[in-house]
Amino acid sequence: MEGSICPLDHRYGRKEMKSIFSEEGRILYQMKVEAALAKAHASVGTISKADAEEIARVASLDIVKIDRIKEIEKDTNHDLMAMVRAMTEQCKGDAGKYVHLGATSNDIIDTATALQIKEALAMIDADLDELLYTFAKIAKRERNTLEIGRTHAQFAIPITFGFKIAGYIAEVLRHKERMFEIMPRACAGKMAGAVGTGAAFGKNFNKIQILVMQDLFLTYEPAATQVVGRDRYTELMCLLANIATSLERYGTEVRNLQRSEIGEVSEPFNSKKQVGSSTMAQKMNPINSENVTGLARIVRGLVIPTFDNQVLWHERDLSNSSAERFTIPHAFVLLDEMLLKMNKVFSGLIVHADRMLKNIELSQGLIMAEPVMIKLTEKGIGRQDAHEIVREASMVAIEKGVNLRETLLEREDVRKALSEEELTSVMDPSNYTGDSKAIVDKMVSAAEEMLGRKV
Numbered sequence: 001m002e003g004s005i006c007p008l009d010h011r012y013g014r015k016e017m018k019s020i021f022s023e024e025g026r027i028l029y030q031m032k033v034e035a036a037l038a039k040a041h042a043s044v045g046t047i048s049k050a051d052a053e054e055i056a057r058v059a060s061l062d063i064v065k066i067d068r069i070k071e072i073e074k075d076t077n078h079d080l081m082a083m084v085r086a087m088t089e090q091c092k093g094d095a096g097k098y099v100h101l102g103a104t105s106n107d108i109i110d111t112a113t114a115l116q117i118k119e120a121l122a123m124i125d126a127d128l129d130e131l132l133y134t135f136a137k138i139a140k141r142e143r144n145t146l147e148i149g150r151t152h153a154q155f156a157i158p159i160t161f162g163f164k165i166a167g168y169i170a171e172v173l174r175h176k177e178r179m180f181e182i183m184p185r186a187c188a189g190k191m192a193g194a195v196g197t198g199a200a201f202g203k204n205f206n207k208i209q210i211l212v213m214q215d216l217f218l219t220y221e222p223a224a225t226q227v228v229g230r231d232r233y234t235e236l237m238c239l240l241a242n243i244a245t246s247l248e249r250y251g252t253e254v255r256n257l258q259r260s261e262i263g264e265v266s267e268p269f270n271s272k273k274q275v276g277s278s279t280m281a282q283k284m285n286p287i288n289s290e291n292v293t294g295l296a297r298i299v300r301g302l303v304i305p306t307f308d309n310q311v312l313w314h315e316r317d318l319s320n321s322s323a324e325r326f327t328i329p330h331a332f333v334l335l336d337e338m339l340l341k342m343n344k345v346f347s348g349l350i351v352h353a354d355r356m357l358k359n360i361e362l363s364q365g366l367i368m369a370e371p372v373m374i375k376l377t378e379k380g381i382g383r384q385d386a387h388e389i390v391r392e393a394s395m396v397a398i399e400k401g402v403n404l405r406e407t408l409l410e411r412e413d414v415r416k417a418l419s420e421e422e423l424t425s426v427m428d429p430s431n432y433t434g435d436s437k438a439i440v441d442k443m444v445s446a447a448e449e450m451l452g453r454k455v
Contacts, residue, residue: 012295013333014340017123020116021329024061027069027083029112031059033216034087037103037191038095040211044204047098054095055087063090080105102200102208104193106316110228111189113328114218117236118187120332124243125179127339129451132172134346136447136455139165143440146429147264147356148367153256155363157370158429161264161351163436166443168250173446175243186236188219188228195315196224226316230309233328237306240331241299247342248296251289254345258286263355268348288341295334302327360429365404368427369394372408375426379417389413 004010008018019025035056042052058064064086073082088096100108143162148155191209192198198205213220221228257264269284306327309320360367369390376386393407393414400407405427408414418426425431448454 008330008333012337014336017120017333017336018329020119020123021333024066025116026112027064027066028059028061029115030080030083030108031064031087032115033108033111033189033212034084034099034103035059036212036215037101037107037208038098039215040191040208041098041101043211044207046101046204046208047095051093051095051098054091054093055099058087058090078105080108102193102202103191104200104226106227107189107191107193110221111191111212111216111218113324114187114189114228115216117328118183118218120336121179121183121186123336124240124332124339125176127336127343128172128176128179128243131339131343131346132169132176132447133451133453133455134343135165135169135172136444136451138162138346138349138351139169139440140444140455142351142353143437145351145353145356146360146433148360148363155367157367158360158433160433160436160440161353161356162440163433164253166440168246169443169447171246173443173450175239175246176450178239178242182235182239184219185232188221188232189213189216190221190224190228192221192224195226196221225312225314227312227320230306230312230320233324234303234306234310237303237327237331240335241303244296244299244335244338247338248293250342251286251292251296251345254289254349255286255293258289262359264352264359266350266352267345268350286345288345292338292341292345295338299331299334299338302331364397364402365427366394366397368429368432369404371426371432372404372423375422376414376417381413381417 035052038047038052038055041047042049064083068089069079069082069086072085073079076082076085084100088099090096091099139162141162142165143160145161147159147161147164149157149159189212190196191201191212192205193200198209201208209220254265254267256262258266266284267286267288274284305323309323309327312320373383373386373390376389377383381389389411390408393411394404396410397404397407405423408423409420414423444455
């Protein structure tokens with residue numbers, strides 16, 4: 001039984017991103033580079049303008065057929081040369097003689113890859129914008145929603161849910177900065193010949209390389225070997241993996257907060273049609289967040305072969321080629337899928353503010369141990385002594401299963417320092433969220449400035 005093996009063929013990835021890295025897309029980009037090379041040759045007088053225009057005319061899948069390229073490749077066992085010959089066949093007059101003039105395969109391949117990366121990064125950047133907008137809306141809406149902050153998976157001190165999301169905003173903004181910084185390094189081509197010296201282009205080498213890259217709006221490798229430096233792809237893949245890991249972090253938080261015993265948020269769930277389990281009919285599982293978690297592991301797994309691809313023999317060998325056919329397309333297609341899914345999760349996220357308050361109550365006042373300690377120091381008790389007073393009262397409260405306020409009031413040292421009214425005020429969670437609200441406002445404003453629109 002035959003069928004597709006890779007889940008990208010039928011399960012993951014939207015067509016817009018997959019089309020960039022499809023066979024058709026790859027060949028189109030490579031022919032676009034060949035056309036730019038011909039145009040550059042014409043600009044320096046190596047070939048005629050008419051010949052360059054003819055080469056540009058045939059750089060189309062309406063003219064150069066993929067079936068013909070494959071047919072030639074069966075004989076040549078060289079995919080790029082098969083495309084060059086197929087283009088040459090379609091050229092009228094003498095133009096075919098000048099297809100690929102002076103170039104080596106990776107002049108075309110690496111420059112076409114740079115074009116693919118540039119377009120794919122633009123899509124990822126747009127995805128980040130949508131997620132950033134969603135986060136900003138939630139942070140603004142939930143600015144005042146009290147929640148327990150947790151460290152080591154244990155109750156810590158109060159925050160607001162908007163404050164939690166503000167941290168996500170800050171992280172996404174950093175990723176966008178990284179995207180901006182990496183663009184000129186990741187989107188670099190080359191037109192420098194067999195080992196990067198440009199010898200086959202003669203005296204016009206530098207001018208041709210610059211003209212090609214200007215035409216394609218790319219940077220270029222200033223001191224290439226047969227390929228552009230693979231440190232560029234390593235940096236790129238690390239960025240994609242970094243973003244993927246951030247998405248996993250957000251998804252993991254949703255999964256944890258959706259646990260039955262916590263119940264503070266829920267993924268959107270179509271209760272009329274969606275099935276959570278084949279046997280447990282009541283289940284509403286955080287499947288999208290779990291899916292993002294799994295895909296992040298795949299994206300990170302692509303980092304190691306990318307580092308390995310950086311180490312090539314002498315001026316170049318072919319060990320990187322087969323791996324890169326997997327790593328670059330899969331990383332982009334999967335990350336795009338993850339960003340869309342994570343935006344779907346948070347766009348429809350159900351925030352259970354009432355459950356957040358109940359969980360605060362479950363803490364029996366213990367989450368207010370720190371503010372009590374701080375207040376005692378304001379009353380003249382040394383910090384270490386105040387810490388020990390509250391620690392002892394906390395241990396008694398835990399042992400007896402009572403509210404911390406009760407065990408604190410049993411202590412004479414606390415009663416001397418604080419009245420009941422003061423203690424009640426100090427132990428009100430809404431009075432101890434620090435600058436949470438101001439931080440939310442700051443990060444929402446930063447997101448709006450980056451996006452150029454209000455939320």
